[in-house]
Amino acid sequence: MKNASIKDVAKEAGVSKATVSYVLNDTPHQSISEETAARVREAVKKLDYVPNLNARSLSSRKTKLIGVVIPQTEPGREFLFSNPFYGDLLSSAEYAARRNGYHLLLSGSESNQSYMSIARNRGVDGIIIVGAYPTKWLDELHELSIPVVLVDTYVKDPVYHTIGINDRLGGRMATEYLIKNGHRSIAFVCGQIEDQGVVQKRYQGYRDALEGAGIKVKEEHIYSGNISFEYAQAVAQEMLKRGKKETAAFVSADILGMGLIKGLRRLNLRVPRDLSIVGFDDVYLAKMCDPSLTTVHQDIAAKGTTAVQFILDALSGEPGKQEKILPIELVERESVQKI
Amino acid sequence: MKNASIKDVAKEAGVSKATVSYVLNDTPHQSISEETAARVREAVKKLDYVPNLNARSLSSRKTKLIGVVIPQTEPGREFLFSNPFYGDLLSSAEYAARRNGYHLLLSGSESNQSYMSIARNRGVDGIIIVGAYPTKWLDELHELSIPVVLVDTYVKDPVYHTIGINDRLGGRMATEYLIKNGHRSIAFVCGQIEDQGVVQKRYQGYRDALEGAGIKVKEEHIYSGNISFEYAQAVAQEMLKRGKKETAAFVSADILGMGLIKGLRRLNLRVPRDLSIVGFDDVYLAKMCDPSLTTVHQDIAAKGTTAVQFILDALSGEPGKQEKILPIELVERESVQKI
DNA sequence: TTGAAAGCGCTAACAG
DNA sequence: CTGTTAGCGCTTTCAA
Numbered sequence: 001m002k003n004a005s006i007k008d009v010a011k012e013a014g015v016s017k018a019t020v021s022y023v024l025n026d027t028p029h030q031s032i033s034e035e036t037a038a039r040v041r042e043a044v045k046k047l048d049y050v051p052n053l054n055a056r057s058l059s060s061r062k063t064k065l066i067g068v069v070i071p072q073t074e075p076g077r078e079f080l081f082s083n084p085f086y087g088d089l090l091s092s093a094e095y096a097a098r099r100n101g102y103h104l105l106l107s108g109s110e111s112n113q114s115y116m117s118i119a120r121n122r123g124v125d126g127i128i129i130v131g132a133y134p135t136k137w138l139d140e141l142h143e144l145s146i147p148v149v150l151v152d153t154y155v156k157d158p159v160y161h162t163i164g165i166n167d168r169l170g171g172r173m174a175t176e177y178l179i180k181n182g183h184r185s186i187a188f189v190c191g192q193i194e195d196q197g198v199v200q201k202r203y204q205g206y207r208d209a210l211e212g213a214g215i216k217v218k219e220e221h222i223y224s225g226n227i228s229f230e231y232a233q234a235v236a237q238e239m240l241k242r243g244k245k246e247t248a249a250f251v252s253a254d255i256l257g258m259g260l261i262k263g264l265r266r267l268n269l270r271v272p273r274d275l276s277i278v279g280f281d282d283v284y285l286a287k288m289c290d291p292s293l294t295t296v297h298q299d300i301a302a303k304g305t306t307a308v309q310f311i312l313d314a315l316s317g318e319p320g321k322q323e324k325i326l327p328i329e330l331v332e333r334e335s336v337q338k339i
Numbered sequence: 340m341k342n343a344s345i346k347d348v349a350k351e352a353g354v355s356k357a358t359v360s361y362v363l364n365d366t367p368h369q370s371i372s373e374e375t376a377a378r379v380r381e382a383v384k385k386l387d388y389v390p391n392l393n394a395r396s397l398s399s400r401k402t403k404l405i406g407v408v409i410p411q412t413e414p415g416r417e418f419l420f421s422n423p424f425y426g427d428l429l430s431s432a433e434y435a436a437r438r439n440g441y442h443l444l445l446s447g448s449e450s451n452q453s454y455m456s457i458a459r460n461r462g463v464d465g466i467i468i469v470g471a472y473p474t475k476w477l478d479e480l481h482e483l484s485i486p487v488v489l490v491d492t493y494v495k496d497p498v499y500h501t502i503g504i505n506d507r508l509g510g511r512m513a514t515e516y517l518i519k520n521g522h523r524s525i526a527f528v529c530g531q532i533e534d535q536g537v538v539q540k541r542y543q544g545y546r547d548a549l550e551g552a553g554i555k556v557k558e559e560h561i562y563s564g565n566i567s568f569e570y571a572q573a574v575a576q577e578m579l580k581r582g583k584k585e586t587a588a589f590v591s592a593d594i595l596g597m598g599l600i601k602g603l604r605r606l607n608l609r610v611p612r613d614l615s616i617v618g619f620d621d622v623y624l625a626k627m628c629d630p631s632l633t634t635v636h637q638d639i640a641a642k643g644t645t646a647v648q649f650i651l652d653a654l655s656g657e658p659g660k661q662e663k664i665l666p667i668e669l670v671e672r673e674s675v676q677k678i
Numbered sequence: 679t680t681g682a683a684a685g686c687g688c689t690a691a692c693a694g
Numbered sequence: 695c696t697g698t699t700a701g702c703g704c705t706t707t708c709a710a
Contacts (some may be wrong), residue, residue, distance in 0.1 A: 003459060046613060050455075050456065050459040050460060051460065052397075052459075052460070052462060053461055053462075054393050054396045054397050054402065054461070054462055055397055056393075057393045058394055058397055063393065084423055086424035086425065086426065087423065087425065087429075090426075090429075090445075091447075094445055094446070095447065096446055098446065099446060102445055102456070103444070103445070103446065103461065104444070104445045105442055105444060105445075106429075106433050106442070106443045106444075107433070107437065107442065108430075108433055108434065108437060108444055116389075117389065118355045118442070120342060120389040120391075121389060121390070121391070121392045121440065122392055122393070123391060123392075124395055151388050209670060226557060229623070229626075229627055255627075258627045259627070261629065262629060262631075282570070285567075285627070288568055288597045288598070288601060288624070288628065289627065289628060289629070290601060290604060290628070290629050292598065292601075
């Protein structure tokens with residue numbers, strides 16, 4: 001049996017389609033007699049009517065859909081988010097959206113082009129993009145005049161809303177903490193340092209701290225590969241091969257810290273005894289590993305929720321660009337030793 | 340400037356809307372002269388035309404949308420998937436869908452009701468449900484006559500496709516491995532044991548193994564709480580309080596294993612010296628912790644890909660129910676000691 | 679090989 | 695307060 005349509009409901013209730021629509025949407029500036037409304041609601045229940053959101057979108061030009069674009073973790077890798085960070089982000093966004101009658105349309109950013117296509121094909125009402133770099137594809141989105149929220153990006157744009165943290169400060173906090181604990185030879189381990197990316201900022205913070213303490217930044221202390229457990233393990237080996245001059249490391253993501261711990265242990269070195277480590281993100285794993293990771297905490301769930309909120313705000317007429325820098329803090333756990 | 344519609348393209352190319360539609364969809368049994376087709380394509384390019392999938396859905400009654408329903412990890416918790424398992428699953432599904440011109444519509448299962456509402460509201464072409472239990476809500480879905488794939492479930496249904504693993508066998512393999520290593524006092528640590536749920540099956544496998552070895556199953560060795568790192572830490576305490584009679588534990592999810600390791604370490608006990616552990620799932624964390632976890636490996640990505648494939652198959656007319664039991668295997672790492 | 683026309687299910691002026 | 699009407703952008707008979 002086919003789903004009932006608004007027409008069926010109208011017939012059942014003995015009113016017009018328009019009236020049904022008014023009742024269902026509680027359309028502003030439209031008063032409906034309580035009696036009629038009741039009849040309509042009854043018909044709805046009786047026929048088990050569920051509105052077709054597609055049709056609604058077509059005429060109202062609102063889809064109640066928010067597109068979420070998440071970068072592929074590594075180029076060429078097929079999957080979106082092996083980094084637990086994205087799972088956290090996504091689930092909080094999903095929840096916030098659902099609470100407000102929206103759904104999330106998920107898309108990996110295959111070719112860059114897909115920003116546009118997802119937005120235009122499906123006519124999403126707004127779009128959230130995580131970790132974008134400045135590209136013409138990103139600029140194109142302006143044409144659509146739908147709200148765009150950029151999460152974790154340093155793209156400068158007069159219109160797009162942004163939400164992130166002070167990555168540079170975070171990098172500095174982490175490094176200063178190490179310095180405060182007596183370390184002067186500090187490695188920086190990260191993935192690719194992309195121009196205008198969060199990692200670059202964290203790196204700058206690292207330099208800030210070092211320079212502030214009168215310590216020279218040495219090229220040989222920078223280990224840049226890719227954000228993965230495996231790479232960090234390799235770094236452990238590399239450090240040793242180079243004679244391990246570092247007493248501490250600041251890693252740009254917790255997962256690297258975990259790899260480092262594991263890699264060192266393989267070589268019979270211990271954290272923090274042989275190397276102190278400070279991580280970044282405070283994903284839930286940070287407290288699970290052993291030793292648990294001292295790291296720069298950020299509220300990932302808040303990022304997701306706020307991103308959705310910005311979209312909703314814009315959709316409900318809030319004018320102007322919104323920006324939010326979420327607070328960060330250093331949480332002390334077990335991976336740093338005073339020397 | 341508004342997006343161009345099919346009408347604009349038709350005008351630009353000097354043909355009818357119908358013709359444009361034929362060219363774009365390569366409609367079967369419709370021949371179009373190459374010359375006309377070329378003109379249309381040119382117009383499309385010139386106007387930068389992108390079809391409106393909403394409108395297309397409305398008339399073709401196909402949305403190219405696959406709904407994915409993921410259980411809230413814990414009742415009352417607001418977020419979907421703090422368990423990394425879901426991130427892995429989701430990202431592989433997203434990729435498979437995208438490759439085939441589909442998008443994923445994400446939804447947490449708020450009230451059970453939402454199975455229906457997401458499906459009917461948005462008119463998804465198919466729906467993937469993870470970890471469903473038998474409920475009337477689930478049954479209702481039959482009315483829609485869209486393909487349904489149930490992942491990790493033991494719901495018996497003549498129509499819904501299913502994909503999972505042999506959880507009971509997995510439980511047995513894990514436990515037998517411990518027995519083979521000389522353990523006879525083996526704890527089982529898990530979340531809720533729901534009727535017809537995967538955990539129940541794994542538990543049965545545990546019993547199978549014990550009974551097969553002539554070991555009596557003792558109530559006191561069962562620790563059932565919720566699937567979380569924190570709970571497992573609490574279990575460690577509890578074990579000690581009870582005098583820790585166990586020499587080993589089989590945990591129903593890797594994350595519990597990690598919690599146990601950490602909890603024991605807090606009490607100055609070591610894995611596997613003081614307790615051997617076998618996990619389940621082989622999420623990527625399993626190899627990151629220390630000691631790395633001996634666990635029952637399953638191919639999570641394959642689950643996601645296959646689920647999507649089943650939907651696509653059904654949509655393209657493949658008749659009949661499909662079932663797939665994916666292989667599992669025990670991977671030996673460092674968390675078990677021979678005694 | 680092409681086009682005219684009738685919807686898909688809903689919203690939104692505009693009348694009444 | 696309620697109904698009429700005209701689309702939203704596309705697909706799909708059916709005729710030409």
